[in-house]
Amino acid sequence: MEYGPDDQVERDAPDAPFQQLAGILRARLKRGDWKPDRAIASENALAEEYGLSRPTVRRAIAALAEAGLVYAVPGRGTYVAK
Numbered sequence: 001m002e003y004g005p006d007d008q009v010e011r012d013a014p015d016a017p018f019q020q021l022a023g024i025l026r027a028r029l030k031r032g033d034w035k036p037d038r039a040i041a042s043e044n045a046l047a048e049e050y051g052l053s054r055p056t057v058r059r060a061i062a063a064l065a066e067a068g069l070v071y072a073v074p075g076r077g078t079y080v081a082k
Helices: 017-031 043-050 054-066
Strands: 070-073 077-080
Touching: 017 043, 017 054, 043 054, 054 070
Parallel strands: none
Antiparallel strands: 070 077
């Protein structure tokens, strides 16, 4: 399923919440909400914004990292890959 940058996570959707969030964040990256080598919103901020738990947000970010879209800097946060 494809998600837009302004979509919200829906509890009754066929995709798991982390998959929905990963799709939404992917769309936000594509739109340019965060520039390369700049930090994305924190796990806490994303959890609050989308009404999800931190482990769910962490799983979505891990999916983006696996795809090479973001990378983690220990103690600093998650950054947009070039």
